[in-house]
Amino acid sequence: MSLFLVLDILGTIAFATSGALTAMHKKLDIFGIFIIGFVTAIGGGTLRDVLTGSTPVIWMEQTFYIYTIGVTVLLAIFFRRYLNRLRKSLFLFDTIGLGVFTITGVETGVQNGLDPIVSIALGAMTGTFGGVIRDTLCNEIPVIFRKEIYATACIIGALAYVILYNVGVNRDFLYIATSLTVITIRLIVVRYHISLPSFYVSNGNEEE
Amino acid sequence: MSLFLVLDILGTIAFATSGALTAMHKKLDIFGIFIIGFVTAIGGGTLRDVLTGSTPVIWMEQTFYIYTIGVTVLLAIFFRRYLNRLRKSLFLFDTIGLGVFTITGVETGVQNGLDPIVSIALGAMTGTFGGVIRDTLCNEIPVIFRKEIYATACIIGALAYVILYNVGVNRDFLYIATSLTVITIRLIVVRYHISLPSFYVSNGNEEE
Amino acid sequence: MSLFLVLDILGTIAFATSGALTAMHKKLDIFGIFIIGFVTAIGGGTLRDVLTGSTPVIWMEQTFYIYTIGVTVLLAIFFRRYLNRLRKSLFLFDTIGLGVFTITGVETGVQNGLDPIVSIALGAMTGTFGGVIRDTLCNEIPVIFRKEIYATACIIGALAYVILYNVGVNRDFLYIATSLTVITIRLIVVRYHISLPSFYVSNGNEEE
Numbered sequence: 028m029s030l031f032l033v034l035d036i037l038g039t040i041a042f043a044t045s046g047a048l049t050a051m052h053k054k055l056d057i058f059g060i061f062i063i064g065f066v067t068a069i070g071g072g073t074l075r076d077v078l079t080g081s082t083p084v085i086w087m088e089q090t091f092y093i094y095t096i097g098v099t100v101l102l103a104i105f106f107r108r109y110l111n112r113l114r115k116s117l118f119l120f121d122t123i124g125l126g127v128f129t130i131t132g133v134e135t136g137v138q139n140g141l142d143p144i145v146s147i148a149l150g151a152m153t154g155t156f157g158g159v160i161r162d163t164l165c166n167e168i169p170v171i172f173r174k175e176i177y178a179t180a181c182i183i184g185a186l187a188y189v190i191l192y193n194v195g196v197n198r199d200f201l202y203i204a205t206s207l208t209v210i211t212i213r214l215i216v217v218r219y220h221i222s223l224p225s226f227y228v229s230n231g232n233e234e235e
Numbered sequence: 236m237s238l239f240l241v242l243d244i245l246g247t248i249a250f251a252t253s254g255a256l257t258a259m260h261k262k263l264d265i266f267g268i269f270i271i272g273f274v275t276a277i278g279g280g281t282l283r284d285v286l287t288g289s290t291p292v293i294w295m296e297q298t299f300y301i302y303t304i305g306v307t308v309l310l311a312i313f314f315r316r317y318l319n320r321l322r323k324s325l326f327l328f329d330t331i332g333l334g335v336f337t338i339t340g341v342e343t344g345v346q347n348g349l350d351p352i353v354s355i356a357l358g359a360m361t362g363t364f365g366g367v368i369r370d371t372l373c374n375e376i377p378v379i380f381r382k383e384i385y386a387t388a389c390i391i392g393a394l395a396y397v398i399l400y401n402v403g404v405n406r407d408f409l410y411i412a413t414s415l416t417v418i419t420i421r422l423i424v425v426r427y428h429i430s431l432p433s434f435y436v437s438n439g440n441e442e443e
Numbered sequence: 444m445s446l447f448l449v450l451d452i453l454g455t456i457a458f459a460t461s462g463a464l465t466a467m468h469k470k471l472d473i474f475g476i477f478i479i480g481f482v483t484a485i486g487g488g489t490l491r492d493v494l495t496g497s498t499p500v501i502w503m504e505q506t507f508y509i510y511t512i513g514v515t516v517l518l519a520i521f522f523r524r525y526l527n528r529l530r531k532s533l534f535l536f537d538t539i540g541l542g543v544f545t546i547t548g549v550e551t552g553v554q555n556g557l558d559p560i561v562s563i564a565l566g567a568m569t570g571t572f573g574g575v576i577r578d579t580l581c582n583e584i585p586v587i588f589r590k591e592i593y594a595t596a597c598i599i600g601a602l603a604y605v606i607l608y609n610v611g612v613n614r615d616f617l618y619i620a621t622s623l624t625v626i627t628i629r630l631i632v633v634r635y636h637i638s639l640p641s642f643y644v645s646n647g648n649e650e651e
Contacts, residue, residue: 078498
């Protein structure tokens with residue numbers, strides 16, 4: 028089993044768990060919990076495949092994703108109280124998922140000969156879109172727009188991938204360096220409560 | 236006209252009506268009513284086609300869907316008070332739509348040689364996604380995540396389809412058996428107020 | 444540089460600005476502002492390409508869209524107070540965008556040999572969908588369903604395109620006539636506060 032596949036499975040498990048926990052918190056029924064777990068884990072990759080025209084999308088051809096997510100959500104339901112207390116340790120899994128899915132996105136772009144900036148955008152979308160769908164379905168403004176440096180970590184990681192790829196490094200090193208870039212940024216950001224600036228303006232309705 | 240086409244048109248009409256009623260309840264303007272009627276009726280099939288790469292999507296090639304939905308929404312607006320009182324009888328149409336669209340999804344999967352569990356997922360997504368888009372656009376948590384056994388009926392119906400298909404039954408029987416499975420489950424569930432369990436956990440924010 | 448490209452760039456700039464202003468009003472961080480600016484500008488065209496199977500989608504192949512949007516959002520952030528006061532003049536840009544994106548949608552349909560009603564629907568979706576995604580991600584009912592004649596202007600513009608195309612007019616005239624149709628309708632509608640009727644019915648929950 029390759030390093031990449033190990034990371035990919037870890038990422039899938041982490042995202043499925045994060046989706047299931049959000050759904051339980053929102054008091055969804057068991058079907059809703061499975062669906063939100065599924066879209067959180069698979070949403071980014073599905074968007075990547077649809078936008079690049081790689082259909083049927085990946086989880087239709089590689090069914091181990093479905094089984095992995097199914098088992099993960101079941102376990103998340105059984106151990107929900109325990110997981111909820113462990114949320115801080117889950118953060119690491121979530122970050123691994125972010126790093127891995129960023130890699131699959133940027134790699135798809137590079138292998139299709141797309142422009143580097145497009146590959147980076149694909150990496151960031153693949154890493155974050157599952158969470159965007161999760162929050163949209165749960166009727167909240169996606170957390171990545173409001174909190175901490177999240178997608179920015181993907182963008183910098185994807186940039187590292189593109190640079191290293193063009194330098195011509197070994198593939199395993201490429202994966203590890205990209206993942207570590209994303210993970211390190213997230214750890215520093217959360218440790219020191221760094222957040223991006225926002226630029227509020229009134230909506231000007233009173234002037235219309 | 237085949238049995239399947241009759242059911243398909245009935246399902247399209249029922250879903251367009253349900254979308255239009257939701258939009259009127261939300262006080263959307265007439266354009267919003269048409270759009271919500273349209274996406275409710277066509278959302279599931281569009282997702283099915285996009286994920287499997289069958290593009291242009293079906294309603295672009297078979298325009299009778301657009302005309303059917305247009306006429307249905309117009310009639311729904313004219314007879315809105317009447318329809319609103321009849322909501323219980325509409326329930327049967329809605330359930331027919333659910334059954335039929337589940338069939339088109341699972342059939343697409345089977346005919347593309349996808350894994351049975353993927354075909355079942357496609358069936359459930361095709362049956363339910365129109366309602367998910369409807370509720371998301373109307374700024375509500377999708378009803379299928381919160382209320383009654385809805386998508387679960389699709390999943391069991393799709394499972395029946397896959398089993399019967401592999402047994403090798405006649406196609407009309409296949410359609411009728413799948414539809415009846417979905418419809419029967421829905422009727423029993425609503426009659427006896429059966430719902431799926433949910434597993435609430437606090438979001439743990441206080442511990443972060 | 445062709446007339447069409449000039450209009451297309453103007454439309455992209457206007458939509459990116461409108462997205463960025465909405466995101467700033469919602470207090471999103473700088474990454475959220477870029478994402479909402481991006482999806483507002485590119486959402487309609489992406490949907491058009493995905494539904495018709497033209498993948499990789501346009502902004503992946505023509506990267507000037509990404510750079511245009513990036514620079515626009517940066518400028519929108521720097522000049523946010525100024526832009527906010529100028530919202531009425533922005534309205535014209537927004538309307539140009541609406542007109543241009545409607546053209547790219549209807550043109551895609553016509554060139555793929557799709558039915559006229561499908562081409563018109565594609566035009567309206569391409570013109571309006573960016574705004575729908577923007578509002579959905581910002582957790583609001585899309586403004587086009589609630590306010591003024593917006594998508595209707597696209598539909599009438601797209602209809603004009605289809606008619607003139609079949610009459611066989613010069614392409615530049617075709618673009619200008621379609622744009623002017625959309626723009627004129629919007630100007631009249633906003634000037635005279637014309638809105639579409641809505642048809643409220645209670646949701647009938649009390650009768651279920």
